[in-house]
Amino acid sequence: MWATEEFRADLGAFVTAAAGVPERLEVVAHRPWSAVWRVTAAGRSSYAKQNCPGQAHEARLMARLAQVAPDRVVPVLAADGDRDLLLTADLGPTLRERGRTDLATWTRIAVDAADLQRRLVPEARALHLTVLAPVDATTYVANAVGRLAALAPDDPRRLAPEVAVLLEALLPAVERWADQVEDLGLPLTLLHNDLHAENLVLAPDGGLRSFDYGDAVVGDPLASLYVPLAMARRSLDLPADDPLLWRIADAALETWSDLAPLADLRAALPAALQLGRLARVESWRRCVATMTHDERVEFGSAPAVRLASLLDPPPLGGRAALG
Structure with missing residues (x-):
């Protein structure tokens, strides 16, 4: 086209x-x-x-x-x-092109994103984006597993049967993650859903400006930390349990600490990050829907791969409670 x-x-x-x-x-x-x-x-x-x-x-x-x-x-x-x-x-090179991916920059990215989310709370529903509320997470996963596992064996979008079995067994844990996040009582808001150094530029006034909102959804604000924390870990070459990742997360959590105790926000963050993977599933689902056959051969497995990542530990290390 x-x-x-x-x-x-x-x-x-x-x-x-x-x-x-x-x-x-x-x-x-x-x-x-x-x-x-x-x-x-x-x-x-x-x-x-x-x-x-x-x-x-x-x-x-x-x-x-x-x-x-x-x-x-x-x-x-x-x-x-x-x-x-x-x-x-055109505001010039991206942060990645500038080599601006140190701890301070990742912290600023997380804090600025949380600030934008807080401003958008009053009109989140009016943005007319896909809504992925924690309360709907278990149903979303179950439906996605059923839909992708039912595809023909030669369909590149198909979820492998053995992975489908593991994800079905994970549904009670997904429900617990959702309950833990829902109990915080945070409002739904905008999730950029692909926030990293290639989608940010430094403006002449010194402020960071984001772009590339094609993957955006509305959901739990803590879920939006999934991508920046994962990318920060990669760019800083940190182990999953490095305290520096928590420094980035804590700076963003402060934005919501008037609505829920900081200790509760920290405790629920691993669960929120796991649910944040669903936003990546959803954006890929939307993209794959209109791809040609050849495009699906190359990219069609993305929703299933992102869905299977629920079985992995959260980006901060450890694992959201399964028991």
Whole structure:
């Protein structure tokens, strides 16, 4: 679709209306789930993007985030929610490209994300995103296991029977994780669901600005720490039980400590991180739904792989209580 002349003309008209006639439209990424172009127009650069149908909420969401929290997201130059066409300012290299992935930066990423979540609590449901509430986690897992395990043996999306058995046995534990998180009483809010150093830039004012909200869902705020903690552990080359990971987590938990005791938040975090894996399952499910056969051969196993990761320990080390 994104390679057709018809779409190219449509994209050019969208860019022209917002930034002037483009001198250059360079493909940055062209994947089954989204396409991104670097735009040069009127001597300035920007980025245009469109997502696959299952993730076609980003333009509308980014437009709203730019209104509510312009200090937390990249500037939005234009957004067409009906066509999910988005044009954002080019603020330069990502944090990863800058080599800015030290402990202080990961802590700041976690804290800024929690701050944005807190601001969005009043309108979380109005964002019209997939809602993954802890109370629905067990049903979500059971349905996903049943759906993926029932696929034909040669379907790349299929969940292996032996893994399905293990996940079915895990359902009582999922229920306990959900109960522990639900008992905190935290409100549902936005989960970026792919927050790492490649999706953040440093603005001229020194603030961090996030982008790439195609994977976003609404859910438990602590679940959003799953990706940044896992990526921090990898980039800092830390063992799963390193106290430095807890320093990052604790900084973010402070944002919610007026709603639940910090000790309770810490105790429930491993369970919340396990449930955070479901948001990754969901975003991949949305992407795989409209992939071609060849694309599914390459990427179709992703939902099953993410679902099977429930059997792994949480990113902080140890294991959410199974007993």
